[in-house]
Amino acid sequence: MDVPITLTVDGVEHRLDVDTRTTVLDALRERLGVTTVKKGCDHGQCGSCTVLLDGRRHLTCLSLAVAQDGAEVVTASGLADGDVLHPVQQAFLDHDGYQCGYCTPGQVCSAVGMLDEAKRGHPSHVTADLGAEPDLDDDEIRERMSGNLCRCGAYPGILGAVRQAARS
Amino acid sequence: MRALDYVRPSTPEEAVAAVAGDEDAMFLAGGSNLVDHLKLGVARPGRLVDVSRLPLDEVATHDTDRGTVLRVGATVRNADLAAHPVVRSRLPGLSRALLAGASGQIRQQASTAGNLLQRTRCVYFQDVTTPCNKREPGSGCSALEGYGRYNAVLGASEHCVATHPSDMAVAMAALDTSVVVLGPDGERRMPSTDLHRLPGDEPQRDTTLAHGELVTGVEIPLTDLAAVSTYRKVRDRASYAFALVSVAAAVRTAGGVVEDVRLAWGGVAHAPWRARRAEEALRCGPVDEQAVAAAVDAELAEAETSEATTYKVPMLRGATVETLLALVEGEDA
Numbered sequence: 001m002d003v004p005i006t007l008t009v010d011g012v013e014h015r016l017d018v019d020t021r022t023t024v025l026d027a028l029r030e031r032l033g034v035t036t037v038k039k040g041c042d043h044g045q046c047g048s049c050t051v052l053l054d055g056r057r058h059l060t061c062l063s064l065a066v067a068q069d070g071a072e073v074v075t076a077s078g079l080a081d082g083d084v085l086h087p088v089q090q091a092f093l094d095h096d097g098y099q100c101g102y103c104t105p106g107q108v109c110s111a112v113g114m115l116d117e118a119k120r121g122h123p124s125h126v127t128a129d130l131g132a133e134p135d136l137d138d139d140e141i142r143e144r145m146s147g148n149l150c151r152c153g154a155y156p157g158i159l160g161a162v163r164q165a166a167r168s
Numbered sequence: 169m170r171a172l173d174y175v176r177p178s179t180p181e182e183a184v185a186a187v188a189g190d191e192d193a194m195f196l197a198g199g200s201n202l203v204d205h206l207k208l209g210v211a212r213p214g215r216l217v218d219v220s221r222l223p224l225d226e227v228a229t230h231d232t233d234r235g236t237v238l239r240v241g242a243t244v245r246n247a248d249l250a251a252h253p254v255v256r257s258r259l260p261g262l263s264r265a266l267l268a269g270a271s272g273q274i275r276q277q278a279s280t281a282g283n284l285l286q287r288t289r290c291v292y293f294q295d296v297t298t299p300c301n302k303r304e305p306g307s308g309c310s311a312l313e314g315y316g317r318y319n320a321v322l323g324a325s326e327h328c329v330a331t332h333p334s335d336m337a338v339a340m341a342a343l344d345t346s347v348v349v350l351g352p353d354g355e356r357r358m359p360s361t362d363l364h365r366l367p368g369d370e371p372q373r374d375t376t377l378a379h380g381e382l383v384t385g386v387e388i389p390l391t392d393l394a395a396v397s398t399y400r401k402v403r404d405r406a407s408y409a410f411a412l413v414s415v416a417a418a419v420r421t422a423g424g425v426v427e428d429v430r431l432a433w434g435g436v437a438h439a440p441w442r443a444r445r446a447e448e449a450l451r452c453g454p455v456d457e458q459a460v461a462a463a464v465d466a467e468l469a470e471a472e473t474s475e476a477t478t479y480k481v482p483m484l485r486g487a488t489v490e491t492l493l494a495l496v497e498g499e500d501a
Contacts, residue, residue, distance in 0.1 A: 001173055020174040020216070023203065043204050047273060056247075056276040062200045063277070066174050067218050114272055122251040125267040125407065130256040146407035147271025 005069040009034055010078025018065045025049045025060035028073070036077040036105050040149075047148035050106035050113075051075050057113025059147075076105035079112065088112050088165045097161035099152035107148045111162050114144045118166070136166040169206055173215035180224065180350050180384055186217045188352045188380025195219050195382060197243055197279040200270075201286045209296045210287075210303060219243065220279070224384055227252050237346075237387040242281035246270070246336065249280060258390050261397025261416050265339035268401040271408045281383035284337050284347070284363065287374060288330035288438075289410055291315055301327045302371040309371075316476030318410065322437045324472065328371030331435055332364060333410050338434035339399050341442045342416035345388045351381040360386065364439030371438070393418045393428050396498070400491045401434070402483055411435040413484050415491045419455060421499060426450045429492075433484060436471075443467045446488075455496045460489045 002017045007024075009032060018027055025042070028034040028051075037060055040048030044062040051060055052074040060073075079086035088111045091097070098104045118140075123130050126143045134140060141162045150158060177183040187193040192214035196202055199220075205211035224241035227249065238254055249255055250266035270278065278286075292298045292310035299308035311319055311329050319329040337360065345360040363375050363383075377383070388394070397418035403409040414434035420427045429450050431443040449463035464485045473481060 001171060003174060020172040021169045021206070042207070044200060044274060047271065050273055056245075057273045058277055059200070059273045062203045062274075064174075064196070064199060064203060064216075067176075067196060067199060067216075067220060110273065113276070117247070117251075117272070120251070122247065123256065123263065123267060125264075127267075130260050130263055143407050144272050147273045 003066045003069075005065060007032070007065070007068065007070075008072045010073070010075055020064065020066045022065045023061055024051075024053070024058075024063050024065050024068050024071075024073070027065035028060060028075070034075060034077075036075040038102055038105055040103065040106075045149070046103070046106075047110055048103050048106040050109045050148065052109055052113055055116075057110050074109070076108045079108065086112070087168050088115070088161070091161040091164040091168070092158070094164060095157045095160035097154060097157040098150070099154045103148060103150045103152075107145070107150065107158055110145060110148045111165060114162075115166060118144070136163070138163065141166065169209075170212050170214060172206075172213065174218065175215065176218040176221060178222075180219070180222055180382055183217050183219050183222060184350050184352055184380055184382050186215075187382070190215055191379065193217055197282040198245070198277045199282075200274050200278045201282065205287070205294075208294055210294060219382065227254070229254060229390065230387075232387075234389060236390045238390055239385055239387050240280050241385045242383050243279045245276055246278045246280070246283055247272070247275040250275065254390070258395050259339075259343065259388060259397065261394070261399045261418060262336065262339045262343060262388065264399035265335040265401075265414075265416060268399060268411075268414070269335040280336075280386060283334055284340075284360070284383060284386075285375065286334055289333045290318065290330040293330060302330055302367070305370075305372045316474055318412070318435070319474065319477050320437045321471045321473050321477050321480050322441055322468070323366040324438065325367045325369065325371070327369055328367035328438065330367070330371070330438055332374075332437065332439050334440065335399065335401060335411060335414060335434060337364070338414055338432050338440040339397070339416040340386065340388065341440040342418065342430040342432035343388050343394050343397060344430070345386050347383055348385045348387065349377065349381050350384045351378060355384070357387075361440070361442050367438045374438075393420055393430060396420065396495060397430070398491060398495060400487055402487050413480055413487055415484075415487045417488070417491045417495060419450075419492055419495050421455060421496055424454055425452050426455060431488070431492075433488075436480065436484065445469075450492075455492050457489050457493070460492050461485050464488050
């Protein structure tokens, strides 16, 4: 069953017909050619396919495109302001927050979403006082980024990048 | 994946009618469990009824004949519920349980009702090439003789030893939560502990819901006891892993003895396990290591362990002792 949907991706509106079984991830990569978004495990375990969907970090492999009709998607390539990188992107460069780079777009989007959650006062599993403003120390960053795996093991660089972005 | 119809009704009543009238239909909310199951072939619906945009996304306090409750709509996201000011201040055990579950992304996506209704992560249930009575009744249980680290130790049957994977539901079981359900004949309420069932000889049924019944929300009493609740999860990794065992608890003492206590366990059974026998054993007695261990052992009197799950008994004892002792220490602070 094909259904017409609209997705806005990095500011560009796309109208397309999708089979109801198509995930947002496959619609982006296979139908719209947006290959910034990476397919890793395709089961919600690795975080490579993370985008910002209607402002929230979101696993595109675990949602159907038809159910996200009308959504506004921001991928890692939509974060920059022209030639000026987003502070999180710049921090990943400054800290070598990658090796092969495959997980990086997902890491970057996840970090942007996570920093916004922290800014709004959301606690995490390691927050000692649920009523306090979260202080993004290394344990907090590790916990809040635990949904993004890096099989190269570039975690020290990723941690340093997110730490820099959190303080900027 | 089978060809799939998709509808997005505009009212809960229409959603219920759409699923109740079609044996092949399923509700879709956040999708973080169901979409995975579609890919794996674990779920094979012919039609999805999308409830994610129904007006069921409110969190609000209500005065009822059972006291003040926090009413949480079915589609409230796990991340939003964990961060809600009333949950953080009055139901800290629920906030902690939600934050212990899944990953940041999944908590942004997953709904309250979907969390309750998520299915076991038993590896055989998720692998369609292996026998599993829950997925395919009568095919056998691969977990009995196979990989059993996550198997149940309470209330299992010869047909199924799967455990319920939710953290949130364990806290809700401890906090006397009611589940609000809409069916073709109207609305009903039940304790969350009556929503999930033990496997018996029908392990394919996780809950007591009839086909087409829609969880529209939950109601959690805002009591003084709930305001000192907590949740502790023991797992193989520091983050983003399912519970080996978990403990949701709240306790109030006076003069060194227990006035009131709530205790529930995760990772031990086909349903979140409200430990009523242990609660009974603890009432009117002290909260010390010996008393709590004895209460845990009373609850575990009928536990059945295998070589793979023996570890859960001392782990439950230790986690429950530490959790309750820390709560009592906190009372003095």
